[in-house]
Amino acid sequence: MARSIQSQDLHEVAALLEQAAILVKNRSIYGEEHTRTHKSLVKVGHAVGQLQESLRRVRRRVFIINRNERFYLENMPLPKGPYEHFFNEQLKQRSASGLEISLEGEVHGFEHAAALFADASEQRFSRFRWLSPEKVYYLENRISAGDEGGGIFDSPLFSIPELRIQEEHYLAALRQLEVFMEHCEEATPEEFASIEGVTRRLVDQLLEAPDGVVPLTTVPYYDSFTYYHSLNVCVLTLAAARRVITSAPILERIAQAALLHDVGKSRVPKEILYKPGRLNDSEAKVIRDHPVLGAAILQKLPVVDPLNVSVAFGHHIKDGGAGYPRVSPGYRLDPVTRLVEVVDIFEALTANRPYKTAMTARQAFEILYGSSDLLSFRPYIDLLYHAIGLEPVGTQVQTAGGLGVVCPTDDPETSEIRLVDASAVSLRGGA
Incomplete structure (x- = not known):
């Protein structure tokens, strides 16, 4: 010893x-x-x-x-x-x-x-x-595996071999997204094709193993949370859309739009984007400009799906003219933009950030259902709720019997917990 x-x-x-x-x-x-x-x-x-x-x-x-x-x-x-x-x-x-x-x-x-x-x-x-500060932030949140944990970036859930393979795909997708976002305004058709490849693989995983997709959002990663957020929004949007859509080509279009919804943030200075404290008025305005910037970037690409532009532009517009950018009273959001907006809010609420502590899924859904400017979004909140439940699959929880992870169930109100053994090598049944 x-x-x-x-x-x-x-x-x-x-x-x-x-x-x-x-x-x-x-x-x-x-x-x-x-x-x-x-x-x-x-x-x-x-x-x-x-x-x-x-x-x-x-x-x-x-x-x-x-x-x-x-x-x-x-x-x-x-x-x-x-x-x-x-x-x-x-x-x-x-x-x-x-x-x-x-x-x-x-x-x-x-x-x-x-x-x-x-x-x-x-x-x-x-x-x-x-x-960088954001990398250190994520590192500090992943470094406390303790004496019973595995490696520094190990997650008990991914001790399951088939999920470990999916984790590798997820991290590869994260790297591709980061490369694309860093110079998206000059992206060639070949570079844009790499993004199409990311969404195609995610859809393939969703159709082959639906219960294995949502846990990808628990993959430990400490790099820029902008890319991490974008990929998680894509994964959760896919999980929700899968409940009403079975066509792979349509799911790929939805996934791509969700993945690129925050592309405008590539134009936001990093000192503002990653500022740990409250933004002043001028900094907040720069952040509020990112939907318009994103739509403009996507429109200039050699090949672009109009759905990508629509989602990038509208994913912060709410009922009654709330949100941003300002639009005319008759402006209508398409269903995909509404779903991505719901998931965007949910992921932001439940993710750790340098300036806030993550909420539970239950708390996030309470906010979504209680928001007066999201009343017309209720069907899309329902979609997400029934797709992931109050304890999303892959969530780590501490029980009287030790560390466990949430596993798939048919009821969003209840959770099945399986305990993880001390070596984080296998899961054993539990309740």
Whole structure:
């Protein structure tokens, strides 16, 4: 059994950071001081290896995070030291909140990383991955697997082999969406075809295994929550639409429109899009412009489905002229836009964000059903409700018997919980 984490481990790690910071800051160290520092790096490399072992799982990456002016290795606070000033300066220069150091599963992997970190050249320095604030936020929400968990991004639900395959498809789709969104205004027909491929695969999964699609929205992922949100809206919209539509081509059109509903946010400055606090009036106006920007972007693409434009433009328009953008009194939303809007609100309410805590599905549905400016949307709220229920499939819950996940049932008012064993390898029946 691995030993528990000792305080001296953290001091050794702090020493590594401090020595590395000195080397980088001074650009070069010579003679005995260099030898002494090198030996200390090797020594602390072994200490970190022991620390890694005490976590009782093989880690491929180590994360150093700045949280409330304090540095953490994973979720453990590091002792204060001169290295903090150096790190703060580097984080400010890069608008970052943390640093990822790659490991190779062996102790020497970290020693090698430490040696690179001690090299002042920008070429060496770029081999580390600086983490943006939103990535750090998601990382912190996924890093607490605890002693009974699997790897850092493991989810008990995806210990089921067939769902693990679907998870891989989901993450691949997420990467494709991110690439497309980053330069969507100059997208070629071939690049747009990659988005069509994403929606086609999602529809195929939905038709082959309906109960395996909604759990995809629980896949742990800590990158930009804009892309994560867009893909989850697509998945949940598909799950709801599947209750009344069986045609694969029509479902693909709906999925594509849902996937691209927030494409206008690619034109919103990231400092506004990811601002953790309340937006001021001018910033809020920039956000409210994203539906119009999105429709304009899509209209300029070489090939575009009019449904994509309609959903991008109208997914924030509500009853009685509420919402945005402002439209004439006779403007009518199409059914797909209404469904995407309902799912968009639901996903935003139930997702973690840097500036808020996630609601439960029950709380989100109470808000949707209680909104006076969504009265005409009730049929679409019903569709989503009956598709996912009050406890969406894949939701992790803590029970008296341990950690469990919600499994499919025919009744949206009740949930079937299956317990996950300590090694997160298989599910066993439970109630």
